[in-house]
Amino acid sequence: MQYSSGDNVDAITTRANQLSIINEFASSLIRIVDLDELYDYVTHQVVKRLGFDECSIFIADLEKQILNQVSSIHKHNDIENEQLAISISEGICGHVFETGCAEIISDVSQDKRYLDISGNVLSEICVPLVYDGQVLGVIDCEHPEKDYYTADHLSILTTVASMLSAKIDQCKTVANLTDTINQLNYAQLLEKGMLQIANLSSDSQTMDSFYTGLHDIVKTLLPAENLFIGYYNKQTRGLEIPYIIEHGVERITLKRFSNAQIQKTASVYAINKQQAVLINGDEYQRHIDNGDFDLIGAQPNSWLGVPFELNDELSGIIVVQSYNHSVSYTEHDKDLLTYISQQIRLVINRVFAEQALQHKVMHDELTGIANRALLIDHLTLAINALGRSNNPKIHALLYLDFDRFKMINDTLGHQVGDKFLVKICNIIGQCIRETDTFARLGGDEFAILLCDIFGAEDVTPVIERIKLALKDPILIDDHLLQASTSIGVAFANKDTDEAYKILQRADAAMYQAKSLGRGKVQFFNDTMRQKLKGAALLESDIQSGMNKHEFALFYQPIFTIQTGEIIGFEALVRWHHPERGFISPADFIPLAEETGQILALDLHILELAAKQLRLWHGTLPKDFKVTVNVSSKHFSTLEFADFIQRLYFEYKLPLGSLCIEITESGLIENLSLATEIIEKLKTCGVKLCLDDFGTGYSALGYLHQLPIHILKIDKSFIDNLNCGENHPLVDAILTLASALEFDVVAEGIETQTQLDVLKQTKCQYGQGFLVAKPMPAKQAFTFLTTGKLS
Secondary structure, eight states: OOOOOOOSHHHHHHHHHHHHHHHHHHHHHHHOOOHHHHHHHIIIIIITTTTOSEEEEEEEETTTTEEEEEEEEOSSTTOOOOOOEEETTSHHHHHHHHHOOOEEESOGGGOTTOOOSSSSOOEEEEEEEEETTEEEEEEEEEESSTTOOOHHHHHHHHHHHHHHHHHHHHHHHHHHHHHHOOOHHHHHHHHHHHHHHHHHHHHOSSHHHHHHHHHHHHHHHSOOSSEEEEEEETTTOOEEEEEEEETTEEOOSOEEEOHHHHTTSHHHHHHHHTSOEEEETTHHHHHHHTTSOOOOSSOOSEEEEEEEEOSSSEEEEEEEEEOOTTOOOOHHHHHHHHHHHHHHHHHHHHHHHHHHHHHHHHBOTTTOSEEHHHHHHHHHHHHHHGGGOOOOOEEEEEEEEETTHHHHHHHHOHHHHHHHHHHHHHHHHTTSOTTSEEEEEETTEEEEEEEEEOSHHHHHHHHHHHHHHTSSOEEETTEEEOOOEEEEEEEEOSTTOOHHHHHHHHHHHHHHHHHTOTTOEEEOOHHHHHHHHHHHHHHHHHHHHHHTTOEEEEEEEEEETTTOOEEEEEEEEEEEETTTEEEOHHHHHHHHHHHTTHHHHHHHHHHHHHHHHHHTTTTSOTTOEEEEEOOGGGGGOTHHHHHHHHHHHHTTOOTTSEEEEEETTSOOSOHHHHHHHHHHHGGGTOOEEEEEETSSSSHHHHHHHSOOOEEEEOHHHHGGGGGSSOOHHHHHHHHHHHHHTOEEEEEOOOSHHHHHHHHTSSOOEEESTTTOOOEEHHHHHHHHHHSSOO
16 A cells, blocks of 8 residues: 655645635735625635535614525525515524524534524534624534534634624615715715725735725825824723824824723723724713723824724724814714724734634644644754754754654544643644744654754753653643653754755654654764665665566455455565665555656556556456555646556556556646546546545545545554444445445455454445555465465
8 A cells, every 4th residue: 555645735725715715715805895896705606615504694674673594505506585574583594593602503402402494414613693792693504524624614604694693784884885976976986985985995915005005095085184093902891002193193003002001092992892982072081980981191183993893802992182173073074984993804804814714724623733834944044044044053953753652543533632632732832932943743752943052052951851740740631641752963064054954954854753662862973874865765766676677565354344255455565675675655655656656666666566467368257346546646747647548548458457456645736637547547447546635635626526436434444443433434434435325345354353343334345454454466366266375
């Protein structure tokens, strides 16, 4: 079995795509002024593209006490439902509207509130449309699978709901503004100003340019010689003012005020009231006399402040004030500033959404620390800086692997293991500087980048602090667990170093430390350098090995679960090196993937399999198949299809006798081209198997975009069947496969208990050591014909 080296590339791609859709949504909000167009755009151009198949938007009619369905999408475009109207207190939608709290329903059949309108629904997610504390309606999505919706679905749908709510209120505010403007000149001026503000919301590259441009527009619409924009922290109750104009002059310095400084100000008064406040003339003094707020500085003749909600932590406010007795702000001005405040909110929420998605892309979801991509980025920047300074300082990379972590996962479960990792990360985070980068590379492997140090003498104290901090056992869910880590260290001391090589060296040092026992530390040295050099030599030996016929195929039977009949083999490559002896595929396959040699090696293996099938011609059962696992990189050129067709023609293979597998973690970049390749292979009867299903990120995308025929359930899931009961994930995969009419092969069947459990399911085929290990061609044929190992 070959394994690709894909990490979480597909997750990054998905999140980047979400960010792109949200950005496009934010930009499109500028041009949309009609509510019906807005609702249709959100369902068809935003929610649908984000992966929600069945979705409806309901808007409340408080006078009639109903929720009106204003737009909807369905997975099947030919389905057209009449617009629904439901009671404001009915169903899950009604409950979410009344409570203002989003809900994920894993199984609606168990929820008495569910209104069965569309049928064939098991999961539901409903998010309220809330603006300034008022629930306007709900976005409701449904799915035919149980437990379909996750926290990620909730997060992205909440972002859409927040932006939609603001836009709904904005549209209504604009409508109200239009109704109140009676003078044509002012109406034209206002329209021009609002258009400029809307354009500014999407065109501004930085928040500073947005604030400056906003003020330039505002002062053409109303007196704004004194204006500021502030953000109020609800927890600390402090006020931050990123932009302020005093007497027409911009103050560059960011101003921050503590709770004690601003609690008795007119701004906080307006924020606490959660509504726009307009004060003219003597009214200001009356507020002071009533104790609403204190006089801070000179008393203005007219004061107008409009607060706006941002999120659970922050509120915002925009304030204009005038000390000129000839200037008094009006209700028109209040409406205008209210509109402006919503534009600010749109921009800020867009920034927050971008920051949140960007953080997800560059950080580990479990621990919250940096991921591999961010570490490499920081290390590359640090290395480049070495060439721009005469500073003698260097950088160190520590590669950490937690000892015996797999045992914790296997014995106590992944939930305990995850909590253990999070706790360890919190502990180690206290042992390093804020400027150091702490990253999770995957599983239980982590790295720490120490920049601007003098050498090992600065690294050793950090390691000692980490060891001391991990000395005491950690209590996780009533389990007292002892943490220890093996650490490898490598240095970057010149600007010609490469980040991936430094990581490679630190990794090699860590494995050396791990070989010496628990809790050891090793610095990268010449011996390790030679070992890495040996890997480079192995790279050159791969090509030589193909030329000298050093690679051979071993065959593992694939059998029917119910009867045990052998219906095919998986061909697995083995390398007998003339000098090094047997070399494990785990050692040379990843190297071949990294160097690109995997393409030539795969073609070599496919030809070996075709030759063997030709030798077995006429002796194999009808429809017998041999499958070969290949790299997903082959699906970038039609030449791969030509090669397979040539094998069928040259070796006169029965149609469908030679099939291919790809691992789920392998990333196919051009799905349309891949589909064309697979369709071309249909002329030979070639079927595509998706290997290691359930272990990667790309599977669901592959299932509906590629003509896949067979799913192979990864061994890690089959291992969980030893208890004698079916595993929910295995059951879910089988249900999915049945719905999509895929055949299923269970990999790694090693015990009779696992086989007995699978016999109670719809799984058709199996593969594993219980029946036979991979074996040479002659032994495999004997086993096929006699049922015995020779």
